[in-house]
Amino acid sequence: MPIRIPGRRRVAVLISGAGSNMAALIAAGQAPDAPFEVVLVIANTPEAGGLAIAGAAGVPALTIDHRPYGKDRAAHEQAINAMLDEHGVEVVALAGYMRLLTPWLVGRWAGRMLNIHPSLLPLYPGLDTHARAIAAGDSEAGCTVHIVTEGVDEGPALGQARVPVRDDDTPATLAERVKVAEHQLYPHVLSTYCRTLH
Numbered sequence: 001m002p003i004r005i006p007g008r009r010r011v012a013v014l015i016s017g018a019g020s021n022m023a024a025l026i027a028a029g030q031a032p033d034a035p036f037e038v039v040l041v042i043a044n045t046p047e048a049g050g051l052a053i054a055g056a057a058g059v060p061a062l063t064i065d066h067r068p069y070g071k072d073r074a075a076h077e078q079a080i081n082a083m084l085d086e087h088g089v090e091v092v093a094l095a096g097y098m099r100l101l102t103p104w105l106v107g108r109w110a111g112r113m114l115n116i117h118p119s120l121l122p123l124y125p126g127l128d129t130h131a132r133a134i135a136a137g138d139s140e141a142g143c144t145v146h147i148v149t150e151g152v153d154e155g156p157a158l159g160q161a162r163v164p165v166r167d168d169d170t171p172a173t174l175a176e177r178v179k180v181a182e183h184q185l186y187p188h189v190l191s192t193y194c195r196t197l198h
């Protein structure tokens with residue numbers, strides 16, 4: 001059985017890529033008074049750079065590759081869910097997890113699954129958020145942490161952070177500025193959320 005530290009929620013982070021938000025969550029969860037700790041990282045591809053970062057931080061990190069499951073999303077999610085249960089996970093944080101989830105997994109973790117999205121939702125759900133913000137001539141961009149519901153990027157927002165859009169921004173430079181904000185917002189919101197969780 002997993003060892004539980006009283007007062008700390010057991011969080012799993014799901015990733016697909018670099019894992020910079022995951023790293024920020026792991027670091028925040030290692031603070032002495034943190035209300036959560038990251039106990040598991042799952043990637044849906046072995047190429048996810050975040051796996052090595054998690055491993056180096058002493059957090060169990062594993063791949064549940066979606067490819068062998070083909071179109072059987074349910075079976076892939078059942079494998080993920082089995083690992084979450086095995087590790088005594090209480091809260092799931094999606095951090096650059098780029099697979100759509102089925103209503104089954106969303107329902108299984110209803111109210112206990114968070115996501116970070118690189119826009120000021122409800123603006124720009126989906127992909128290419130920074131290019132869309134620049135194309136629209138927005139003066140502000142940012143990121144949102146929200147509860148995951150069945151609709152993509154639609155769940156109730158728990159927090160947002162704003163950054164300016166500069167005249168000479170490209171999607172890449174704006175993404176970099178938003179990422180800095182993401183790394184502050186996500187640990188902050190997850191901490192507040194875990195403190196109020198019953």
Ligand code: GAR
Nearest residue numbers: 017018019020021022096116117118
């Ligand atoms: C982050 O910008 C996150 O907001 C975004 O992917 C990036 C992952 O970076 N998520 C989405 O677009 C989800 N719709 P990271 O792997 O370095 O944390």
